[in-house]
Amino acid sequence: MILRRRRGRRLPSTVADSGLTGPVEIPDPEPPDQPKDLRSRLQRLRESVSGTARALPRVFRLSWQASRPLTVTLVIVTVVSGLIPTATAYVAKILMDAVVEAIQIHATGRPDQTVLHIPLAGDQTVTSVGKIVGIAAFQLVIFVVQSVTTMLTTVSQQLLQERMTLTIRHQVMDHASRLHLSFFEDSASYDLLRQADREAPMRPMSMMSSALGLGRMAITFTSMIALLITVSPVLAIVALLAPVPLFISQSKYGAQSFILSYLVSPIRRRMDYLSSLVTTDTYAKEVKLFGLGPYLVDRFERLGKVYYERQRGMIRKKNVAGTLWGLLSTVAGSAIYLYIALRAVTGELTLGDLALYTAAAASVQSSVGGLFGSFSGMYENNLYLDTLYRFLDTKPEISRPESPAELPDPLHGHITFDRVTFSYPGADEPALKDVSFDIQPGETVAVVGKNGAGKSTLIKLLCRLYDPTGGRILLDGVDIRTLDPVDLQRRISAMFQDHVSYQATAAENIGLGDLDHLTDRPVIEKAAGRAGIADRIDRLPRGYDSPLGRWFDEGVSLSGGEWQKIALGRAFLREVPILVLDEPTSALDAQAEHDLFVRLRQLAEGRTTLYISHRFSTVRQADRIILLEHGKLLEQGTHAELMELDGGYAELFTLQAAAYLDA
Numbered sequence: 001m002i003l004r005r006r007r008g009r010r011l012p013s014t015v016a017d018s019g020l021t022g023p024v025e026i027p028d029p030e031p032p033d034q035p036k037d038l039r040s041r042l043q044r045l046r047e048s049v050s051g052t053a054r055a056l057p058r059v060f061r062l063s064w065q066a067s068r069p070l071t072v073t074l075v076i077v078t079v080v081s082g083l084i085p086t087a088t089a090y091v092a093k094i095l096m097d098a099v100v101e102a103i104q105i106h107a108t109g110r111p112d113q114t115v116l117h118i119p120l121a122g123d124q125t126v127t128s129v130g131k132i133v134g135i136a137a138f139q140l141v142i143f144v145v146q147s148v149t150t151m152l153t154t155v156s157q158q159l160l161q162e163r164m165t166l167t168i169r170h171q172v173m174d175h176a177s178r179l180h181l182s183f184f185e186d187s188a189s190y191d192l193l194r195q196a197d198r199e200a201p202m203r204p205m206s207m208m209s210s211a212l213g214l215g216r217m218a219i220t221f222t223s224m225i226a227l228l229i230t231v232s233p234v235l236a237i238v239a240l241l242a243p244v245p246l247f248i249s250q251s252k253y254g255a256q257s258f259i260l261s262y263l264v265s266p267i268r269r270r271m272d273y274l275s276s277l278v279t280t281d282t283y284a285k286e287v288k289l290f291g292l293g294p295y296l297v298d299r300f301e302r303l304g305k306v307y308y309e310r311q312r313g314m315i316r317k318k319n320v321a322g323t324l325w326g327l328l329s330t331v332a333g334s335a336i337y338l339y340i341a342l343r344a345v346t347g348e349l350t351l352g353d354l355a356l357y358t359a360a361a362a363s364v365q366s367s368v369g370g371l372f373g374s375f376s377g378m379y380e381n382n383l384y385l386d387t388l389y390r391f392l393d394t395k396p397e398i399s400r401p402e403s404p405a406e407l408p409d410p411l412h413g414h415i416t417f418d419r420v421t422f423s424y425p426g427a428d429e430p431a432l433k434d435v436s437f438d439i440q441p442g443e444t445v446a447v448v449g450k451n452g453a454g455k456s457t458l459i460k461l462l463c464r465l466y467d468p469t470g471g472r473i474l475l476d477g478v479d480i481r482t483l484d485p486v487d488l489q490r491r492i493s494a495m496f497q498d499h500v501s502y503q504a505t506a507a508e509n510i511g512l513g514d515l516d517h518l519t520d521r522p523v524i525e526k527a528a529g530r531a532g533i534a535d536r537i538d539r540l541p542r543g544y545d546s547p548l549g550r551w552f553d554e555g556v557s558l559s560g561g562e563w564q565k566i567a568l569g570r571a572f573l574r575e576v577p578i579l580v581l582d583e584p585t586s587a588l589d590a591q592a593e594h595d596l597f598v599r600l601r602q603l604a605e606g607r608t609t610l611y612i613s614h615r616f617s618t619v620r621q622a623d624r625i626i627l628l629e630h631g632k633l634l635e636q637g638t639h640a641e642l643m644e645l646d647g648g649y650a651e652l653f654t655l656q657a658a659a660y661l662d663a
Contacts, residue, residue, distance in 0.1 A: 056207075056211055056378075058385075058389070059204050059207050059208055059211065059385070060208070060211075062164060062167065062168065062204045063160060063164060063204070063205075063208050065167055066160060066163035066164040066166075066167045067159070067160055067163045070156045070159055070160040070163065071160065073152060073156045074153065074156045074157065074160065074208075074212055075212070077149045077152045077153050077156070078153075078212045078213075078215050078216045079215075079216075079219065080145065080149050081146070081149045081150070081153065081216055082215065082216040082217070082218070082219025082220050082223075083219060083220075083223065084142060084145065084146050084149070085220045085223075085224070085359075085363050086220060086223035086224055086363075087142050088139075088142055088146075088359070089224070089355075089356055089359035089360055089363065090356065091135060091138060091139045091142060092139075092352075092355050092356070092359065093352040093355050093356035094135055094352065095132065095135045095136065095139060095352075096350075096351050096352040096355050097350055097351070097352035098131045098132050098135055099132060100350065100351055100352070101131075102129065102131075102132060157205065157209060160205060160208070161202075161205040164204050164205050164208075165202065165205075168204065168388065169197070171392060172193075172196050172197050172388075172391065172392075175391065175392050175394070176193060178396055179394065179396050180396050180397050180398045180465060180466075180485075181460065181465040181466060182397050182425065182466060183394065183396075183397070185424075186425065189394070190269075191266055191269065192387060192390060192391050192394075193391060194269055195387040195391075196387055196388045196391040196392075203381045203385050203388070204381075204385065206381050207378050207381035207382060207385065210378040210381065211378060214378070220363055221363075224360045224363045267303055267306065267307050268307065270303060271300055271303050271304060271307070274296050274299055274300040274303070275300060277292070277296050278293055278296050278297065278300075397467070398464060398465075398466075398467060398485050399485070400484045400485065400486070401481075401482055401483075401484070404482065404483055404484040404487070405478050405479070405482040405483055406478075407475065407476060407478060407483065407487070407488075407491070408476045408478075410577075411475070411476055411491055411577045412441035412476055412577065412608075413439075413441045413442065413475075413476070413577035413578050413607065413608030414438075414439070414440060414441050414474075414475070414476045414477070414608070415438070415439040415462065415473070415474070415475060415578070415608060415610070416437075416438050416439075416473070416474040416475075416477075417435050417436055417437050417438075417458075417471070417473055418436055418471050418472050418473070418474060419434050419435070419436050419470065419471035419472075420432055420434070420435045420436070420461065420468045420470065420471035420472070420473060421433055421434055421435070421468060421469055421470030421471055422457060422461060422466060422468050422469050422470070423469050429631070430469070430631055431454045431457040431631050432454045432457055432458060432461070432468075432631045432632075433630075433631045433632050434470075434471070434632070435454075435458070435471075435628075435631070435632065435633045436471075436633065437626055437633060437636055439608055439610065439624075440608075441577075441608055442606060442607065442608060443608060443609075443623045443624065444600065444601060444604055444609040444611075444621075444622045444623045444624075445609070445610050445611075445622055445623065445624045445625070445626060446611055446612070446613060446619035446621075446622035446624075446625045446626070447459075447610065447611070447612045447625075447626045447628060448612070448613065448614070448616065448619055448625060448626070448627055448628070448649065448652070449627055449628035449629055449634075450629065450652075452630075453628040453629050453630065453631065454628050454630075454631040455582075455612045455628055456496075456497065456582055456612065457631075458628070459494070459496075459580050459582055459610070459612065461473060462492070462578075462580060462610065463489060463492055463494060463580065464480055464481075464483075464485050464488055464489065467481055475488070475491075475578075490576070491576050491577055491578060492576060492578045492579075492580060493513065493571045493572070493573075493574035493576050493578070493579050493580070494571060494579075494580040494581070494582070495567045495568055495570070495571040495580075495581050495582065495584055496582045497582040497583040497586065497612075499563075499564065499567035499570075500567070501548070501549060501558075501563045501566070501567075502548070502549070503547070503548070503549040503551040503552055503555065504547065504548065504549075505544065505545050505546060505547055505548065506528075506537045506540060506543070506544045506545070506546050506548055506566070507521065507524050507544035507545060509548055509566050509569075509570065510524045510527055510528055510566060510569040510570050510573055511524050511573065512570060513527070513569070513570035513571060513572075513573035513574050514573045514574040514575075517573060521544065523573065524544065524569075524573065525544070527569045527570070527572045527573035528544075528569045530568075530569070530572045530599075530603050531565045531566070531568035531569035531571075531572055532565050532568075532592060532595065532596065533562060533565035533566055533568070533569055536558075536562055536565075540556055541554075541556065548566070561588045561589060561592065564584070564585075564586070564588060565588070565592075568581075568584055568596075571584075572603060576607070577606075577607055577608060578607060578608050578609075578610075579604050579607045579608070579609045579610070579611075580609075580610050580611070581609070581610075581611035581612070582611070582612045583612055583613060583614065584596065584611060584613070585597070585613065585615065585618065586614075593615065593618060594618070597618040597621045600621060601621070615656075616649075616652060616653040616656050616657070617656070617657070619639070620639035622639075623638070624636060624637065624638060625637065625638065625639060625642055625649065627642070627647075627648055627649045627652075629648060634647070634648050634649075635647050635648055635649050
């Protein structure tokens with residue numbers, strides 16, 4: 001594997017990462033040509049503020065959808081907790097003044113006139129001891145309220161985080177289920193999905209916490225700033241401006257952290273894939289046999305080093321810059337404390353005033369830093385949330401027409417390919433070129449050809465996983481692009497070459513072919529019998545209730561051929577007019593393959609059947625055979641007709657038959 005790092009000169013959309021051994025390049029998260037002048041930076045700041053402000057209503061809507069009671073609780077405790085610092089500072093002042101007054105009375109027999117005298121209800125003055133006890137009791141109430149609000153905040157945030165995570169993952173899954181195949185086969189789109197699934201569920205609550213923290217700090221700031229102004233307007237301005245450089249630094253590195261995370265998403269995905277190759281049963285046999293473990297672990301380690309190196313640099317720069325700019329706030333805070341202390345020494349302030357103003361100064365500075373810090377956190381979280389909303393705003397390429405056409409009822413299954421052409425996005429050559437053929441209702445047609453001839457593409461188009469880039473496909477005379485894709489796909493049953501092996505029970509594995517019959521055991525058993533897997537299921541420890549696969553407890557492993565029969569059972573379960581089978585016997589032994597094709601006419605009775613096979617000895621059972629080559633329809637006819645034609649099909653059949661004879 002070639003691993004290298006370069007200093008980026010522009011911001012590409014993806015990381016160059018070719019397979020397991022290709023180069024890995026992670027550009028700089030901030031291009032050198034970013035605007036450096038003050039006006040440009042202020043413009044970017046305004047844009048970030050407006051973008052973050054626009055995101056807040058969406059986040060609160062997500063929170064409201066997740067849990068209304070928890071959202072209301074968080075808002076209430078935020079308001080209360082924002083007032084607590086002011087109340088605490090003021091109570092500390094009057095308590096200290098009361099203590100000083102008591103000391104003066106004890107020493108001289110009369111209170112010091114410079115100490116604040118506190119009147120109570122009925123304009124009666126209580127004793128100094130009674131005053132101290134009353135103030136201390138009130139202070140205790142504030143501390144209790146503070147503890148309760150802290151507890152309520154923690155509990156509400158944790159519970160709301162769980163609810164929001166579930167809500168967002170549900171939205172991501174629901175939206176992904178409505179997207180079409182082209183989205184998942186595009187690497188950039190897939191990275192967007194992974195970002196939305198990985199990062200976005202945690203970010204709304206983080207942004208919500210930052211927004212509530214912003215509100216809490218604003219309440220504290222508003223109540224405290226007036227006290228600082230009474231000491232010195234200059235100090236108030238210093239306390240306000242000191243944290244600004246730290247905020248700018250945090251905003252800059254927050255944006256760069258997001259950009260770096262986006263750029264290395266393909267690397268993380270490659271690392272996850274390498275990990276799965278070593279840690280899952282799907283790949284274990286081949287990895288062990290070929291001794292791939294050390295090789296894959298080494299590739300993972302080297303990718304991890306590149307990833308870690310960039311993360312380390314970003315973390316180091318972010319924290320060093322934050323610490324240096326934070327020292328400015330520290331110096332300003334120390335100056336404020338010194339100034340107030342000197343005024344207390346000269347007698348201009350009481351000790352209670354010193355405590356009050358010291359707390360106010362520290363609180364204002366902390367509040368301003370908290371305000372900027374909360375906004376910086378909101379800004380960074382909003383960058384991640386943008387990926388979620390971009391994903392949720394992605395429209396399916398194949399959607400339901402505003403006025404979908406109606407299919408005939410009953411549907412006969414007459415399929416027509418009319419000059420169909422299709423090219424995959426970014427491909428140099430079309431996968432299908434001007435293909436035309438007709439399949440009559442109830443006819444069984446086999447599609448043959450070399451690898452890459454366009455056979456699987458033809459099936460994807462028929463199932464409307466893609467739409468043709470030229471020509472049209474008709475079903476009982478209706479262009480399938482005018483149909484509701486969900487309604488169309490309900491009329492088709494299929495088994496794909498890369499079929500899914502669900503980590504579920506045997507009954508569920510078959511029942512997933514038709515959710516209406518997911519728990520209909522007799523129908524499932526009939527489908528298993530048609531696929532030739534019923535006897536094997538009966539021998540499982542718990543029969544149809546036996547879990548298949550090794551991912552969960554008590555799972556049973558099946559052979560590749562047995563898994564293929566399970567997938568066939570899933571296809572046979574759905575009673576629909578059209579049956580599509582892509583290499584349905586690739587993992588079956590010769591006897592099982594022969595039995596299946598002998599029975600295929602019976603199994604597909606009443607259905608229009610289209611299947612792909614590389615084994616020419618079995619396709620002769622089809623009513624008609626279509627030969628594709630380089631995306632073009634080369635020949636079609638019965639086995640006898642094509643052999644008599646002595647063209648491409650006869651050549652391939654003869655080559656395959658000769659291989660068996662030579663063996």
